[in-house]
Amino acid sequence: MKEEKDRIHDLAIVGCGPAGLSAAINARARNLDFVLLGSEFCSPKLYKAQKVNNYLGYYDISGDELRNKFLDHIKASGLKVENSKVDGIYTGDGYYSLMAGFESFNTYSIILATGINYTDLVKGEEELVGRGISYCATCDAGLFKGKKVAAISYTRESIEEVEFLVDMVKEVVFIPSFQIDKTIDIPATQIIKGKPVEFKKDGEQINIKLNNQQLYVDGVFIFREVIPPDKLVPGIELTGPHIEVNKDMETNLEGIFAAGDCTGTPYQLGRAVGQGQIAALNAASYLSKKKSEKVKEEEKIKV
Amino acid sequence: MKEEKDRIHDLAIVGCGPAGLSAAINARARNLDFVLLGSEFCSPKLYKAQKVNNYLGYYDISGDELRNKFLDHIKASGLKVENSKVDGIYTGDGYYSLMAGFESFNTYSIILATGINYTDLVKGEEELVGRGISYCATCDAGLFKGKKVAAISYTRESIEEVEFLVDMVKEVVFIPSFQIDKTIDIPATQIIKGKPVEFKKDGEQINIKLNNQQLYVDGVFIFREVIPPDKLVPGIELTGPHIEVNKDMETNLEGIFAAGDCTGTPYQLGRAVGQGQIAALNAASYLSKKKSEKVKEEEKIKV
Numbered sequence: 325m326k327e328e329k330d331r332i333h334d335l336a337i338v339g340c341g342p343a344g345l346s347a348a349i350n351a352r353a354r355n356l357d358f359v360l361l362g363s364e365f366c367s368p369k370l371y372k373a374q375k376v377n378n379y380l381g382y383y384d385i386s387g388d389e390l391r392n393k394f395l396d397h398i399k400a401s402g403l404k405v406e407n408s409k410v411d412g413i414y415t416g417d418g419y420y421s422l423m424a425g426f427e428s429f430n431t432y433s434i435i436l437a438t439g440i441n442y443t444d445l446v447k448g449e450e451e452l453v454g455r456g457i458s459y460c461a462t463c464d465a466g467l468f469k470g471k472k473v474a475a476i477s478y479t480r481e482s483i484e485e486v487e488f489l490v491d492m493v494k495e496v497v498f499i500p501s502f503q504i505d506k507t508i509d510i511p512a513t514q515i516i517k518g519k520p521v522e523f524k525k526d527g528e529q530i531n532i533k534l535n536n537q538q539l540y541v542d543g544v545f546i547f548r549e550v551i552p553p554d555k556l557v558p559g560i561e562l563t564g565p566h567i568e569v570n571k572d573m574e575t576n577l578e579g580i581f582a583a584g585d586c587t588g589t590p591y592q593l594g595r596a597v598g599q600g601q602i603a604a605l606n607a608a609s610y611l612s613k614k615k616s617e618k619v620k621e622e623e624k625i626k627v
Numbered sequence: 628m629k630e631e632k633d634r635i636h637d638l639a640i641v642g643c644g645p646a647g648l649s650a651a652i653n654a655r656a657r658n659l660d661f662v663l664l665g666s667e668f669c670s671p672k673l674y675k676a677q678k679v680n681n682y683l684g685y686y687d688i689s690g691d692e693l694r695n696k697f698l699d700h701i702k703a704s705g706l707k708v709e710n711s712k713v714d715g716i717y718t719g720d721g722y723y724s725l726m727a728g729f730e731s732f733n734t735y736s737i738i739l740a741t742g743i744n745y746t747d748l749v750k751g752e753e754e755l756v757g758r759g760i761s762y763c764a765t766c767d768a769g770l771f772k773g774k775k776v777a778a779i780s781y782t783r784e785s786i787e788e789v790e791f792l793v794d795m796v797k798e799v800v801f802i803p804s805f806q807i808d809k810t811i812d813i814p815a816t817q818i819i820k821g822k823p824v825e826f827k828k829d830g831e832q833i834n835i836k837l838n839n840q841q842l843y844v845d846g847v848f849i850f851r852e853v854i855p856p857d858k859l860v861p862g863i864e865l866t867g868p869h870i871e872v873n874k875d876m877e878t879n880l881e882g883i884f885a886a887g888d889c890t891g892t893p894y895q896l897g898r899a900v901g902q903g904q905i906a907a908l909n910a911a912s913y914l915s916k917k918k919s920e921k922v923k924e925e926e927k928i929k930v
Contacts (some may be wrong), residue, residue, distance in 0.1 A: 404911040598901015
């Protein structure tokens with residue numbers, strides 16, 4: 325951890341679906357120093373596909389088998405997926421810092437391959453982000469010391485973040501969208517079953533309307549599979565829910581590339597693999613250009 | 628042949644490299660009526676690759692093995708590659724006509740996946756196309772009846788076209804860039820070994836400078852692996868040697884899409900596969916939109 329803190333990588337790849345994995349094998353081919361950050365389970369969407377027939381080279385294969393072929397490729401390339409869900413990306417002094425739970429990574433370039441949420445945002449959510457609603461316990465739990473918050477979880481992997489919240493604030497109301505395993509012991513003050521339908525500001529508090537009841541809290545933490553890109557990276561240009569990219573997979577932010585479903589439709593495997601490759605090769609070009617500029621700059625200073 | 632003449636397909640895919648093959652399996656998935664037109668040997672470039680490591684799902688595989696996996700996929704999908712090298716595409720009445728040697732195909736939409744020439748054009752070539760230089764014997768041999776032409780071949784597959792020229796014109800000087808097999812009997816008037824370095828107009832004739840001699844002819848036929856896209860499709864927009872496409876792989880011409888190396892760098896397998904998929908899915912959307920417009924139009928006429 326200490327070592328990681330002081331290190332600046334060439335590249336961070338955020339997401340381990342087909343776009344992220346394709347970016348990784350291509351970044352490897354270009355000998356970049358990079359981290360591949362993903363969730364515990366790469367590409368749940370691919371895993372669930374019963375049969376895949378339209379990825380050239382494999383036919384009549386289950387999504388799970390194909391996913392395993394992809395992960396075998398990663399392993400055989402000497403790579404590994406760091407189980408780190410990035411929840412915030414910030415600009416440092418000439419580099420980017422990625423916050424991932426309790427860890428952080430520094431890097432000169434980034435490929436966003438985060439996929440896309442297939443569920444809609446809740447009514448009122450968009451307006452209240454940063455005004456009581458947060459997607460990142462590590463970043464914002466400190467703001468709610470001594471207060472009551474709701475933790476709305478769309479993913480089992482967020483349980484660790486809920487536990488962190490419990491340590492930091494006075495009361496946590498846990499609202500999971502999934503069945504809770506009886507063996508999991510969540511130390512939340514209260515567990516509510518219900519589907520959030522609306523958030524409203526009410527004085528200093530937030531009023532959460534569920535399909536079956538309502539409650540008032542001081543803050544709301546929402547844990548989804550995918551954080552909306554503009555919440556993850558402030559200032560990134562979107563078209564609708566999609567990250568705007570050019571043909572080189574560059575976003576509007578220098579050194580930040582994007583690939584796969586997060587860049588638009590059609591949401592397809594081959595497209596994601598192709599874009600991951602383009603993003604990695606262009607990130608490599610970007611980095612080598614930056615390095616040669618830096619050398620020139622240093623030579624100027626010497627003269 | 629007669630049947631084919633009167634038929635209008637949904638789609639023609641021109642080229643059977645990775646982009647064309649990926650377009651084909653995706654067009655199949657969308658149940659389009661299409662032809663897949665390629666050369667006898669799909670993707671010589673892939674075939675020659677010693678090892679491929681950066682196409683997600685396969686590693687440490689030879690280009691030839693991977694090419695066979697791709698062709699197996701095509702066969703397993705019930706598809707076949709028509710051995711037809713398209714040498715001209717023309718606009719008909721609401722559809723396109725593709726000339727391929729002695730055959731022709733009609734279609735409402737096209738995906739160009741022709742790859743790119745890795746050899747440069749000869750000096751003077753560009754300016755003289757249509758003014759004495761042609762890429763298509765079937766199209767233009769008739770213009771040189773009773774005259775002397777040169778047939779410059781960069782591909783063995785063009786020998787058939789040279790034979791056709793011999794039947795049509797008075798004299799054929801054959802200038803192949805490859806070793807001629809002694810068992811092949813070319814009935815050309817003359818066979819010259821030499822590398823073309825420049826073409827110049829000289830009155831009604833063309834002066835061909837080779838690296839070792841020069842000659843005068845009335846016309847020049849050049850047979851390459853890949854016909855430059857703007858020579859293949861008059862009016863198509865290029866940037867340098869590449870077909871200009873948007874994110875949906877649309878060109879500037881309605882119903883014509885492009886994918887793979889012909890659209891730009893990096894010249895890579897995964898990119899080609901992804902773009903082939905995008906082109907096919909967008910061609911499917913284009914066709915279904917056209918069909919529903921046509922239905923509306925017909926309903927209007929009825930009213």
